[in-house]
Amino acid sequence: xxxxKLTVNGKAVAVDVEDRTLLVQLLRxxxxxxxxxxxxxxxxxxxxxxxVDGKAVKSCTMLAGQADGASITTxxxxxxxxxxxxxxxxxxxxxxxxxxxxxxGMIMSAIDIVHRYGGQLDEATVRHELEGNICRCTxxxxxxxxxxxxxxxxxxxxxxx
Amino acid sequence: MYQTVYHRASxxxxxxxxxxxxxxxxxxxxGQTLLPVMKQRLASPTDVIDLGKIKExxxxxxxxxxxxxxxxxxxxxxxxxxxxKKATPAIAYLTSVLGDPAVRYRGTIGGSIANNDPAAxxxxxxxxxxxxxxxxKRSITADDFFQGxxxxxxxxxxxxxxxxxxxxxxxxxxxxxHPASRFALTGVFVAQTKSGExxxxxxxxxxxxxxxxxxxxxALKANWSPSAIDSVSISASxxxxxxxxxAEYRANLxxxxxxRAVAAAR
Numbered sequence: 001x002x003x004x005k006l007t008v009n010g011k012a013v014a015v016d017v018e019d020r021t022l023l024v025q026l027l028r029x030x031x032x033x034x035x036x037x038x039x040x041x042x043x044x045x046x047x048x049x050x051x052v053d054g055k056a057v058k059s060c061t062m063l064a065g066q067a068d069g070a071s072i073t074t075x076x077x078x079x080x081x082x083x084x085x086x087x088x089x090x091x092x093x094x095x096x097x098x099x100x101x102x103x104x105g106m107i108m109s110a111i112d113i114v115h116r117y118g119g120q121l122d123e124a125t126v127r128h129e130l131e132g133n134i135c136r137c138t139x140x141x142x143x144x145x146x147x148x149x150x151x152x153x154x155x156x157x158x159x160x161x
Numbered sequence: 162m163y164q165t166v167y168h169r170a171s172x173x174x175x176x177x178x179x180x181x182x183x184x185x186x187x188x189x190x191x192g193q194t195l196l197p198v199m200k201q202r203l204a205s206p207t208d209v210i211d212l213g214k215i216k217e218x219x220x221x222x223x224x225x226x227x228x229x230x231x232x233x234x235x236x237x238x239x240x241x242x243x244x245x246k247k248a249t250p251a252i253a254y255l256t257s258v259l260g261d262p263a264v265r266y267r268g269t270i271g272g273s274i275a276n277n278d279p280a281a282x283x284x285x286x287x288x289x290x291x292x293x294x295x296x297x298k299r300s301i302t303a304d305d306f307f308q309g310x311x312x313x314x315x316x317x318x319x320x321x322x323x324x325x326x327x328x329x330x331x332x333x334x335x336x337x338x339h340p341a342s343r344f345a346l347t348g349v350f351v352a353q354t355k356s357g358e359x360x361x362x363x364x365x366x367x368x369x370x371x372x373x374x375x376x377x378x379x380a381l382k383a384n385w386s387p388s389a390i391d392s393v394s395i396s397a398s399x400x401x402x403x404x405x406x407x408a409e410y411r412a413n414l415x416x417x418x419x420x421r422a423v424a425a426a427r
Binding site: 002018019020022041042043044046049055056057058060061062063065066068109112113129131132133 | 162163164165166167169189192193196197199200201209211213237260261262263264266267341342343
């Protein structure tokens with residue numbers, strides 16, 4: 001057992017876990033943040049993507065111990081109170097989800113993509129960048145539309161801040 | 162995953178000392194291969210020694226005609242690095258088609274070559290560019306380093322610290338990506354050294370892991386152009402065959418990927 005200290009959605013936490021604990025298990029089983037999903041458990045589907053120090057990574061492919069000292073943002077940490085994050089709002093408006101299982105990972109990856117590319121996003125780039133997130137319902141079309149829509153909204157909200 | 166003990170090393174010396182004190186330790190770099198393998202219970206190290214916070218394993222240096230990438234540098238950082246883009250854009254490109262963005266944030270060049278997956282991308286770059294692998298003990302040429310499927314010249318507890326690439330005159334990489342895993346169904350790295358030597362390496366194709374392709378090297382040495390490869394014949398013997406492609410298909414892919422790599426080379 002080890003004590004892992006990290007910041008999750010802005011809150012400092014210390015959790016006693018077995019050394020073999022994965023970051024996603026710490027989030028879901030110890031902190032009850034079950035918005036982060038485990039889809040494949042083989043590092044391919046991206047349902048478990050969270051931000052670790054601002055980078056979108058697969059929380060099923062990282063030990064909790066590796067995240068000691070890090071700042072984590074999960075799907076629960078992106079809305080401002082009742083106001084959805086622009087990426088969440090764009091997914092809703094563009095019907096970017098059906099069953100919703102992949103959506104938390106999609107949204108966390110998509111926010112990272114927009115941060116990296118800013119206004120320079122096009123459809124081909126979004127599709128290439130979303131290769132690590134698998135959706136079995138939508139055929140991706142509306143997800144890509146949502147990401148492009150959100151890229152515009154995030155630029156506007158950044159400019160407003 | 163079986164029980165294990167997690168250690169975080171702050172230096173190469175500390176990592177090596179921790180390794181020698183453990184009964185069956187594994188070094189953990191980005192963990193993009195080791196952790197999935199541990200989750201499947203195909204590996205059960207008693208101890209994992211995290212290299213992720215070792216500063217001396219991070220970074221890229223371009224000095225004259227040698228590009229050195231420290232072993233713990235992530236694919237993402239390699240892809241973004243200005244010296245890599247300037248000295249050997251083919252390496253930056255290779256990194257951009259490796260795995261997916263989340264994997265590229267975590268995976269490292271040292272982890273890739275230490276594992277030596279027969280379909281990994283970086284072994285082809287090292288072999289074609291005539292790179293040298295630096296460890297905590299010695300320097301090993303790429304020709305000597307890769308010894309077959311998941312097998313390298315590394316001794317137990319020996320740690321890769323960096324890879325040095327001679328800057329080529331021209332180099333290119335192309336692969337047929339497996340649509341689910343993004344691994345190379347076959348990938349070919351072509352390089353022309355500044356002294357005019359041509360080296361070509363294929364990954365994902367051979368039952369013995371990454372390999373040189375002498376027939377294509379000879380053809381490109383005589384004439385550096387995609388069409389020079391038209392008449393080359395690649396034998397399917399000893400090539401991988403699985404549900405994704407037959408040995409004959411991979412033999413053809415070696416030619417086609419080499420042609421595309423030459424066309425893309427700069």
